Amino acid sequence: MKAVIANEFGLPDTLQIKETPSPIPAADEVLINVKACGVNFPDVLIIQNKYQFKPTLPFSPGGEVSGEVAAIGEKIKHLKVGDRVVALCGWGGFAEQVVTKANRVFPMPPRMDFINGAGTLYTYGTSYHALKDRAQLKSGETLLVLGAAGGVGLAAVELGKVMGATVIAAASSSDKLVACKEKGADFTINYSIEDLRARIKEITSDKGVDVVYDPIGGPLAEAALRSIAWKGRYLVVGFASGNIPSFPANLPLLKGCSIVGVFWGSFAEREPKQSLQNFGELLGWINAGKLKQHIHKIYSLEEGPKALRDLMDRKVMGKAIIKVGNWTEAPPKPVPPSPKESIEPEKAAGLPTVIKLSEIKKYIGQSLGVSNWLTLTQEMINDFANATGDHQWIHVDVEKAKTLMPDGKTIAHGYLTMSLAAKFFFDMLVIEGSTTSINYGLNKARFPLAVKVGSRIRMHGSILNVEDMPGGGVKLFMECKMELEGEEKPAYIGELITALY
Numbered sequence: 001m002k003a004v005i006a007n008e009f010g011l012p013d014t015l016q017i018k019e020t021p022s023p024i025p026a027a028d029e030v031l032i033n034v035k036a037c038g039v040n041f042p043d044v045l046i047i048q049n050k051y052q053f054k055p056t057l058p059f060s061p062g063g064e065v066s067g068e069v070a071a072i073g074e075k076i077k078h079l080k081v082g083d084r085v086v087a088l089c090g091w092g093g094f095a096e097q098v099v100t101k102a103n104r105v106f107p108m109p110p111r112m113d114f115i116n117g118a119g120t121l122y123t124y125g126t127s128y129h130a131l132k133d134r135a136q137l138k139s140g141e142t143l144l145v146l147g148a149a150g151g152v153g154l155a156a157v158e159l160g161k162v163m164g165a166t167v168i169a170a171a172s173s174s175d176k177l178v179a180c181k182e183k184g185a186d187f188t189i190n191y192s193i194e195d196l197r198a199r200i201k202e203i204t205s206d207k208g209v210d211v212v213y214d215p216i217g218g219p220l221a222e223a224a225l226r227s228i229a230w231k232g233r234y235l236v237v238g239f240a241s242g243n244i245p246s247f248p249a250n251l252p253l254l255k256g257c258s259i260v261g262v263f264w265g266s267f268a269e270r271e272p273k274q275s276l277q278n279f280g281e282l283l284g285w286i287n288a289g290k291l292k293q294h295i296h297k298i299y300s301l302e303e304g305p306k307a308l309r310d311l312m313d314r315k316v317m318g319k320a321i322i323k324v325g326n327w328t329e330a331p332p333k334p335v336p337p338s339p340k341e342s343i344e345p346e347k348a349a350g351l352p353t354v355i356k357l358s359e360i361k362k363y364i365g366q367s368l369g370v371s372n373w374l375t376l377t378q379e380m381i382n383d384f385a386n387a388t389g390d391h392q393w394i395h396v397d398v399e400k401a402k403t404l405m406p407d408g409k410t411i412a413h414g415y416l417t418m419s420l421a422a423k424f425f426f427d428m429l430v431i432e433g434s435t436t437s438i439n440y441g442l443n444k445a446r447f448p449l450a451v452k453v454g455s456r457i458r459m460h461g462s463i464l465n466v467e468d469m470p471g472g473g474v475k476l477f478m479e480c481k482m483e484l485e486g487e488e489k490p491a492y493i494g495e496l497i498t499a500l501y
């Protein structure tokens with residue numbers, strides 16, 4: 001395969017385009033045919049051996065890719081060859097193929113294309129975590145974004161607006177500030193020619209800003225901290241300027257403010273549930289057209305070193321993307337309505353749909369799409385038998401099933417299949433504004449097909465009805481249809497009733 005290779009640590013012009021052997025996935029890894037690779041600041045640092053992760057030479061830069069699964073290790077159950085995916089591989093993405101751990105690979109949302117897929121997780125993931133989890137930015141507050149036309153900066157501008165803040169975008173040129181205005185910035189500051197502190201005073205009528213988003217460090221950092229409002233939050237996101245600032249400790253004392261660190265990669269590893277919830281919320285906004293990545297330029301694989309050089313030279317606005325190979329992509333198909341008696345053909349699973357509890361009635365009659373696949377193992381069947389005391393041989397006696405069942409396999413309890421509806425429900429749907437959800441009941445259950453051990457199963461869901469409940473909650477009626485891989489008929493159809501408060 002072709003790849004951009006670092007044989008030594010150095011600047012982008014030391015990189016070479018080379019033929020190199022395809023990587024082979026280990027048991028817990030996935031091999032991806034790369035379609036596109038996002039260019040991010042850590043790529044510039046990693047080739048110079050200045051990043052916290054230090055791959056051994058030779059290696060390819062490129063930490064964020066979109067593509068198709070080419071091969072999977074023997075332990076991988078939730079992905080298959082041909083799946084469209086996005087992945088945070090760390091490095092190796094400036095290449096025709098990359099191998100990475102399966103827990104860093106995610107199904108690509110159905111309506112996302114490869115170019116946008118390669119440039120979404122890192123920028124929006126970082127900036128949303130920073131603003132939501134670290135700064136706890138509130139609607140009506142004022143947000144200052146430094147380096148506002150860069151990758152994470154422009155994402156912070158868009159997210160700040162979506163979250164209801166007044167956004168002040170600060171960058172080094174008027175072209176960059178035009179891009180920030182297009183993404184909704186309320187005010188702009190050109191810090192190459194304007195005094196940052198004086199302009200912030202003027203814009204905020206001396207009050208200062210509630211949140212500073214700083215991905216660049218350097219001399220602007222202290223000026224920004226001195227411009228923060230009482231109880232403000234200063235987000236330390238990165239040091240693109242190459243200079244790590246130091247602050248006099250009297251500043252946070254006098255301002256009653258916090259200096260808050262942001263390390264999105266570590267957050268995603270340590271708090272995977274919260275990170276997935278964030279992605280679900282982001283996807284909801286992307287699908288609703290509220291967030292749209294600004295693609296600066298699409299480079300070929302051969303132009304990979306130039307893309308890195310442009311990023312270092314502060315020429316890139318939003319995202320630079322490497323397109324690997326000469327492919328074209330059909331526009332995404334509209335999502336078909338859920339048929340009543342059969343399972344629709346392949347529809348790639350995505351991240352959860354995000355719905356506000358207060359707006360849930362708007363979704364009555366709408367499909368929620370499809371969950372990820374799950375493989376039903378004998379261990380799960382045995383655990384269910386132990387929990388319920390139902391040890392019929394057809395479920396648990398593997399040896400007897402080998403001789404007596406037509407295809408030699410045990411089958412899962414019907415109620416086990418049915419009980420998975422709740423798990424799939426939480427995979428598919430994030431309800432904002434809900435603090436409690438109670439599985440209230442199941443209606444009209446039917447089991448058209450038996451589920452054999454080892455089958456892959458997933459759920460299609462749609463909202464049938466929403467009824468008000470006493471105490472301000474709602475009763476959600478969701479149609480659940482369990483699909484078995486390779487089968488036209490569903491394994492189970494029923495209505496899941498969930499009380500939400």
Ligand SMILES: NC(=O)c1ccc[n+]([C@@H]2O[C@H](COP(=O)([O-])OP(=O)(O)OC[C@H]3O[C@@H](n4cnc5c(N)ncnc54)[C@H](OP(=O)(O)O)[C@@H]3O)[C@@H](O)[C@H]2O)c1
Nearest residue numbers: 041147150151152171172215238239240241262263264314
């Ligand atoms: N903490 C985390 O979890 C996390 C996650 C992602 C990224 N980061 C960090 O955030 C920073 C920005 O990443 P990015 O991918 O958004 O990079 P980017 O697209 O290159 O944006 C960086 C911006 O910084 C400004 N800048 C100022 N001095 C610079 C210099 N000497 N060289 C390059 N840019 C300079 C530029 O804007 P102007 O020309 O307008 O000044 C540029 O647009 C990096 O330090 C990265 O490591 C941190």
